Amino acid sequence: xxxxxxxxxxxxxxxxxxxxxxxxxxxxxxxxxxxxxxxxxxxxxxxxxxxxxxxxxxxxxxxxxxxxxxxxxxxxxxxxxxxxxxxxxxxxxxxxxxxxxxxxxxxxxxxxxxxxxxxxxxxxxxxxxxxxxxxxxxxxxxxxxxxxxxxxxxxxxxxxxxxxxxxxxxxxxxxxxxxxxxxxxxxxxxxxxxxxxxxxxxxxxxxxxxxxxxxxxxxxxxxxxxxxxxxxxxxxxxxxxxxxxxxxxxxxxxxxxxxxxxxxxxxxxxxxxxxxxxxxxxxxxxxxxxxxxxxxxxxxxxxxxxxxxxxxxxxxxxxxxxxxxxxxxxxxxxxxxxxxxx
Numbered sequence: 001x002x003x004x005x006x007x008x009x010x011x012x013x014x015x016x017x018x019x020x021x022x023x024x025x026x027x028x029x030x031x032x033x034x035x036x037x038x039x040x041x042x043x044x045x046x047x048x049x050x051x052x053x054x055x056x057x058x059x060x061x062x063x064x065x066x067x068x069x070x071x072x073x074x075x076x077x078x079x080x081x082x083x084x085x086x087x088x089x090x091x092x093x094x095x096x097x098x099x100x101x102x103x104x105x106x107x108x109x110x111x112x113x114x115x116x117x118x119x120x121x122x123x124x125x126x127x128x129x130x131x132x133x134x135x136x137x138x139x140x141x142x143x144x145x146x147x148x149x150x151x152x153x154x155x156x157x158x159x160x161x162x163x164x165x166x167x168x169x170x171x172x173x174x175x176x177x178x179x180x181x182x183x184x185x186x187x188x189x190x191x192x193x194x195x196x197x198x199x200x201x202x203x204x205x206x207x208x209x210x211x212x213x214x215x216x217x218x219x220x221x222x223x224x225x226x227x228x229x230x231x232x233x234x235x236x237x238x239x240x241x242x243x244x245x246x247x248x249x250x251x252x253x254x255x256x257x258x259x260x261x262x263x264x265x266x267x268x269x270x271x272x273x274x275x276x277x278x279x280x281x282x283x284x285x286x287x288x289x290x291x292x293x294x295x296x297x298x299x300x301x302x303x304x305x306x307x308x309x310x311x312x313x314x315x316x317x318x319x320x321x322x323x324x325x326x327x328x329x330x331x332x333x334x335x336x337x338x339x340x341x342x
Contacts, residue, residue: 119233
């Protein structure tokens with residue numbers, strides 16, 4: 001889409017903006033790009049880049065700033081990564097020495113925050129899937145039903161189901177007895193394997209209720225079984241692009257307290273292959289529209305169990321932050337694997 005000259009100027013513009021935090025003008029581009037171009041040519045290329053949506057012009061300045069689309073092109077095509085030096089890698093390794101898993105998780109979150117000066121976040125390792133001891137349906141109103149799940153380790157989870165039609169007390173008792181008879185003592189991983197064929201055996205009028213109950217139960221236990229640890233949120237108060245909009249900053253901190261949305265984003269990262277980068281609106285979460293999230297999965301004995309990441313402004317030094325997240329995920333994997341086998 002972009003010729004070499006346009007790519008060089010876009011790369012230079014983004015690097016200067018990340019370094020200085022000021023809109024970049026044609027004179028600065030001419031100086032730092034290494035290209036022998038007239039000021040008029042530079043302005044023409046910048047106008048083309050703006051038309052394509054890679055850069056934008058703030059009203060108060062003649063210079064340009066990158067857009068999320070520009071950052072995405074930069075990260076995917078133009079980024080020159082800066083590998084961590086061995087001393088920094090050894091320093092991270094020293095702080096992630098095998099110990100209790102929860103201490104390792106907290107250490108990883110703190111480390112990423114300290115090294116990047118942004119917010120470090122870790123989706124914690126999941127425990128072995130809990131087994132169901134008891135399932136119960138309680139009618140709340142004509143089409144609202146309370147699902148109660150009790151696991152064998154004593155955890156109780158409640159979810160409200162919105163039924164498509166009213167269910168009589170007798171039908172709810174039938175559904176309760178069926179689930180307890182066939183699924184008590186099993187975990188949801190096993191239940192999922194059986195549910196398709198078992199639902200087909202049910203009377204058609206109970207299939208929808210059972211399907212909704214199992215989906216809600218799986219989601220409830222999944223959320224109860226996962227946590228995320230976040231460190232260094234206060235660092236974001238020092239970032240001018242974020243702190244200048246107090247409404248958005250409050251929304252961002254509210255997001256950190258809402259487990260579900262952040263966990264879903266991190267869960268997407270740990271189910272993907274390698275480093276995942278969400279720039280601005282790519283996360284699908286409005287409070288992160290002016291932020292980037294960089295995350296990488298970590299594993300125990302080769303099995304991915306969570307992800308580590310950083311949350312910061314879109315104007316971040318991606319070439320420096322990406323390797324920090326990547327190395328931390330790898331070293332956390334090694335430490336947790338060693339701990340689980342010792």
